[in-house]
Amino acid sequence: MGKYKVGKETKEKIYEASKALFYENGYTSTTCLKIAKESGANVGLINYYYGSKGGLGIEVYNEIMSAIKAKVTENLDKLGIETTLLLQTAIEWRVLNNNMRFNKNFSRFYYDLLGENVLYKEQSVVTDFYRKLAESCDLHYSDFEIAFISYASAGATQGINLAYDAGLIDCSSQDFINSSIHLLLNNMGLDAKLNDHVINESHEIEKKFTVRIEKNFIII
Template identity: 90%
Template sequence: MGKYKVGKETKEKIYEASKALFYEYGYTSTTCLKIAKESGANVGLINYYYGSKGGLGIELYNELMSTIKAKVTENLYKLGLETTLLLQTAVEWRVLNNNMRFNKNFSRFYYDLLGENVLYKEQSVVTDFYRNLAESCDLHYSDFEIAFIAFASAGATQGINLAYDAGLIDCSSQDFINSSIHLLLNNMGLDPELIKQVISESYEIEKMFTVRIEKNFNIV
């Protein structure tokens, strides 16, 4: 029992150290040696508990996505709003994009994961996200089609965000987010009128509350 407790504490120390370092320096610039030094753990234990630095990165990414979803759900409940999964997803997408725009530490971490193919190599929540969304819209896609849509959208998201940050896309942040949601839902083959309605309604809901990613990826 004592060994289990020590092991669990060591695993948590590694994870918390990686969160602080990934936030401060980005995923790419943070080495396993830096994580080991910060956590006080043997570098080999990173692979033991997480498989690789990529395993750590994807665990943090999955936690971020799940926590954002939970925070949005919590705020919708407080406001007494009942929404479809599709509408809630659009609100979550707005929250994610707003944090991408205003928290450069978060956007750097996200770009690093995409740039090093971590989101494609590791088991992320991306495909489950699209599968659940498709099923809620009564779209019967195969596993191949879900994976194709998920990773095509991830690549497109990386490209348009980098282009926007570089000033190659000239529009307001709100127009950018609206277009991002349109791209996401259009890739799924949804009806254009439905997409238009979801964009409009999600915009009104987004103005009612704020979900922020703060230092060391804490979400409030």
């Protein structure tokens, strides 16, 4: 029991140290040696517990995405707002894009994961999100089709956000987010009228609360 407790504490220290370093320096600039030094653990334990730095990166990413979903659900419940999974996903997408715009530490971490192909090499919770979303919309996609939609959306998100940040896309932030959601829904193969309704309704609901990514990826 003693060894198990020590091992669990060491694993948690590595994870918390990596989150802090990923937030402050980005994923790419954070080395396993830096994580080991910050956590006080042997560098070999990173691979032992997480498989690789990529394994750590995807765990942090998955925690962020799951925490955003949970926080949006919490706010909707507090306000007594009932939504479909499709509408809630659009609201979460707005939250994610807003944080991309205003939290450069988060956007850098996200771009780093995409740039180093971590999101394509490791298992992301987003694929499962898309699967559940498709099922809720009565879309009977295969595992291949779900994976295709998931990775195509990730690549498109990276491209359009980088282009927007570089000033290559000239529009308001709201038009940008609306178009991003429209792209996501189109990738899902949903009806155009339904897409317009979800975009408009999610915008009205999102104005009622704020979800922010703070230091070390804490969601408030």
